[in-house]
Amino acid sequence: xxxxxxxxxxxxxxxxxxKENKTIGFVPTMGALHKGxxxxxxxxxxxxxxxxxxxxxxxxxxxPKEDYKKYPRTFKExxxxxxxxxxxxxxxxxxxxxxKDNSTFVEETILSKFLCGASRPGHFKGVCTVVAKLFNxxxxxxxxxxxxxxxxxxxxxxxxxxxxxxxxxxxxxxxREKDGLAMSSRNTYLNEKERKEAVCLYKALNLxxxxxxxxxxxxxxxxxxxxxxxxxxxxxxxxxxxxxxPYTLEDVxxxxxxxxVALAVFIGTTRLIDNILINV
Amino acid sequence: xxxxxxxxxxxxxxxxxxKENKTIGFVPTMGALHKGxxxxxxxxxxxxxxxxxxxxxxxxxxxPKEDYKKYPRTFKExxxxxxxxxxxxxxxxxxxxxxKDNSTFVEETILSKFLCGASRPGHFKGVCTVVAKLFNxxxxxxxxxxxxxxxxxxxxxxxxxxxxxxxxxxxxxxxREKDGLAMSSRNTYLNEKERKEAVCLYKALNLxxxxxxxxxxxxxxxxxxxxxxxxxxxxxxxxxxxxxxPYTLEDVxxxxxxxxVALAVFIGTTRLIDNILINV
Numbered sequence: 001x002x003x004x005x006x007x008x009x010x011x012x013x014x015x016x017x018x019k020e021n022k023t024i025g026f027v028p029t030m031g032a033l034h035k036g037x038x039x040x041x042x043x044x045x046x047x048x049x050x051x052x053x054x055x056x057x058x059x060x061x062x063x064p065k066e067d068y069k070k071y072p073r074t075f076k077e078x079x080x081x082x083x084x085x086x087x088x089x090x091x092x093x094x095x096x097x098x099x100k101d102n103s104t105f106v107e108e109t110i111l112s113k114f115l116c117g118a119s120r121p122g123h124f125k126g127v128c129t130v131v132a133k134l135f136n137x138x139x140x141x142x143x144x145x146x147x148x149x150x151x152x153x154x155x156x157x158x159x160x161x162x163x164x165x166x167x168x169x170x171x172x173x174x175x176r177e178k179d180g181l182a183m184s185s186r187n188t189y190l191n192e193k194e195r196k197e198a199v200c201l202y203k204a205l206n207l208x209x210x211x212x213x214x215x216x217x218x219x220x221x222x223x224x225x226x227x228x229x230x231x232x233x234x235x236x237x238x239x240x241x242x243x244x245x246p247y248t249l250e251d252v253x254x255x256x257x258x259x260x261v262a263l264a265v266f267i268g269t270t271r272l273i274d275n276i277l278i279n280v
Numbered sequence: 281x282x283x284x285x286x287x288x289x290x291x292x293x294x295x296x297x298x299k300e301n302k303t304i305g306f307v308p309t310m311g312a313l314h315k316g317x318x319x320x321x322x323x324x325x326x327x328x329x330x331x332x333x334x335x336x337x338x339x340x341x342x343x344p345k346e347d348y349k350k351y352p353r354t355f356k357e358x359x360x361x362x363x364x365x366x367x368x369x370x371x372x373x374x375x376x377x378x379x380k381d382n383s384t385f386v387e388e389t390i391l392s393k394f395l396c397g398a399s400r401p402g403h404f405k406g407v408c409t410v411v412a413k414l415f416n417x418x419x420x421x422x423x424x425x426x427x428x429x430x431x432x433x434x435x436x437x438x439x440x441x442x443x444x445x446x447x448x449x450x451x452x453x454x455x456r457e458k459d460g461l462a463m464s465s466r467n468t469y470l471n472e473k474e475r476k477e478a479v480c481l482y483k484a485l486n487l488x489x490x491x492x493x494x495x496x497x498x499x500x501x502x503x504x505x506x507x508x509x510x511x512x513x514x515x516x517x518x519x520x521x522x523x524x525x526p527y528t529l530e531d532v533x534x535x536x537x538x539x540x541v542a543l544a545v546f547i548g549t550t551r552l553i554d555n556i557l558i559n560v
Contacts, residue, residue, distance in 0.1 A: 007444065036360035103390035104408070104442035129443075136444040162384035163409075164287065164416040277486070 001082060003089045007137050012050070014139060014170050017087075017140045023048035026140030026167070028131060031055035032072035032185035033081050036175040040144035043172055045085045051137050053082055054090040056097060060105075061126030072188050076190055090138070097133065106132045106163070108155045113149050114249035115262055116273065119162050119235050119239050135165055143167050148174045148182050150260060150275045151249065174274070176202065182274045189270040197233040198267045201274040204229050204241070217255045219243040230265055239264035239271060246277055255280055281362060281451060283369045287417050290370050294332070294419060297367075304331035306420030306447070311335035312352035312465035313361050316455040320424035325365045332418050333362055334370040336377060337543045340385075341406025351469050370418070377413065386443070388435045394432050394529035395542055396553065399519050407432055408439050421449050427516055429540060430455045430460050430531065430555045454554070456482065462554045477513040478547045481554040482520055484509050484521070488541045493560050497535045497547040499523040510545055519544035519551060526557055536560055 017024060017088045025048030029039045033055075055078055062068035075091065105125055111117070135143070136142045138263035145153040152195060155169045160169055175183045181195075181200035190198055204226040216222055223241050230236045243252050246260040255278075262275035284290045297304060307320045313335075324331045335358055342348035357369065362369060385405055391397070392404040397517030415423070425433040433451045440449055455463045460482035461475075470478055484506040496502055503521050510516045523532050526540040534556075542555035 011446070023453065099441065101390070102442050104386065104388045104439045106386050106412075106443070108383065108384045132386075133442075133444045136446065159384045161379065162413075163386070164413045166416065167292070280436050 001079075001086050003079070003088055003091060005091055005093065005096065007092070007096060010052075010088065010137055013088055017050040018139070023142070024048060024138065024140045025051045026134070026138045026143045027051070027053045028134050028143065029053060029055055030057045030071065030185065032074050033078045034059070034175075034183040034185065034187075034202055036148060036183035038081060038085070038132050038173050039172055040146060041082060041085045043170070044142070044144050048142060050087045051085060052088045052090060052140065053086045054092075054134055054138070056090075056092055056130070056134075058097075058126060058130040059094060060098070060129060061123050063120055063122065066120070066206050067186075067189075070189075071154050072185055088252070089200065090134075097130070105129045106159060108158055108162075111151065111155050111158055113247050115240065115242055116150065116264060119264060124152070124155050128155065131156055132159065132163070133164075135160075135167055140167050142170055143170060144170050146174065147171050148184065148274065149274050150262060154247075154249070166263050180206070182272075184272060186272060192268060194235050194268045194270065197235045198270075198272060200230045200233045200267075201263060201265050201272055204263060205261055205274060205276040206247075208243075209276060212255055212259075212280060215278075219253055219255060219259075222255070222261075226261075226263070230263075233267075237266040239266060281359075281369055283359070283371060285371055285373065285376065286495045287376060288374070290332075290368065290417055291427050293368055294330075297330040304418065304420040304459060305331045305423070306414070306418045307331070307333045308414050308423065308425075309333060309335055310337045310351065310465065311358050312354050312467065312468070313358045314455075314463040314467075316426050316428060316463035318361060318365070319452055319455050320363045320426060321362060323450070324422070324424050328422060329369045331365060332368045332370060332420065333366045334372075334414055334418070336370075336372055336410065336414075337404070338377075338406060338410040339374060340378070340409060341403050343400055343402065346400070347469075350469075352465055370414075377410070385409045386439060388438055388442075391431065391435050391438055391529050394524065395520065395522055396544060397431070399544060404432070404435050406436065411436055412439065412443070412445075415440075415447055420447050422450055423449050424452060426454065427451050428464065428554065430540060434527075434529070460486070462552075464552060466550055466552060470547060474515050474548045474550065477515045478550075478552060480510045480513045480516050480547075481543060481545050481552055484543060485541055485554055485556040488523075489556060489558050492535055492539075492560060497560075498533070499533055499535060499539075502535070502541075506541075506543070510543075513547075515547050517546040519546060555557075 010194045025044030106128040107125045157169045241263040264273045305324030386408040387405045436448045459479045521543040544553045
């Protein structure tokens, strides 16, 4: 595994791989890797000749009151986890990615208004900008994203379509802990009690699935039931619970075809998200 | 010369050229080609193995009250002018470039606030977005722009740097009519009297050059002299006259190093721009 901190080194190595007709698989991450990330890297290794992983905690996707500074940085452990699956690890400095007078941004303006975009203004602009940059640096054939960040993956797909990037986007299933909690780098913020209560997101999604499967078609009723479940946990504070069209992310009132049930919940001060696609 | 209306056709042809190790030169235009455009295409032909020209009147870079509808479309003549210099002419439909639910934009947020950006809000966002798309479609090694649109070229260079595009940007000198009027597709809007008076932009730039060369260092004085010259033409209405730093586009009060003198003037209802770099 080669580790590159500079863009020019990445370009040199990628150009060589491309000249050898290798397909490039790419997994952009913020590090603090867990089994969710690894499922993406392993899939990339299966499907592509040359696997690039980036680790970059992207400052411009964090709001001023968010956790940029305390976001977990575990490079040594990350490196070990990637061995055997990764050909090139791109680990740039912030100053490498953003010049002092950086002034160009990529913004998706419709899908970004919903769900996490409503709670985190500017977040997806930061995500789109850094991913566009990374796509231009790595020039991957396939890039892999996790469904836990469903909205992010949908927005990246839209960006790829709208700006005519050639990369193919693949979205892989959520990887969960034994109790159902979706893997997330932010789970490390939770204390013991919070960690136990964090399962409420998954429980609420399961409840939604069950009552929809049983015939409930009114989103309000489903959301109310989820809310009650979550608020029975003392650490939980709801940011949003939404039942939406999986393609437009617009609210669905009557559940008549496939829906996305998505939620964001603060467990203590830690904001967690989760989601499920439900077919009816 | 191959003409392609679809993105997939462009990609197929470009991929073939790249496999043959050809360098790709690219000249993005809105058509209504004149000698200014042709100077770019001819330079591309000299420097690159494979020359791509795009003709696309980009709706999203026009304001609601601007001339998108009446912008000259002269495809037959354009085609003839490009023969011998162009390998691939990309001439897409609007619907090919923008899906109905297109929602992703590229925005440069600092340089775009000055000069034409102040008069034409959203203009450079439209330009950056379409140029980013075209770069992703054509994947050129070198792209050519004219200095008449100095600010545009500067912003594109910034975008390329900030978003890590690999293309190299070259900016070629303004091509002028015999009387000094900068070549522009919009010159065709001018009636006979206006065409004569349109020379006032060039005359004002020359005046600025002369009085700065003679030692004037106060931008206010220079601008006042330019203003008086222009307003002696009955068809002329000034949009802006600015003396700025050529890199930041910020106003310069005391002229102590290289400056950009740039102006936009309405001749009748036609908005024309011109500029000059002056070394002191």
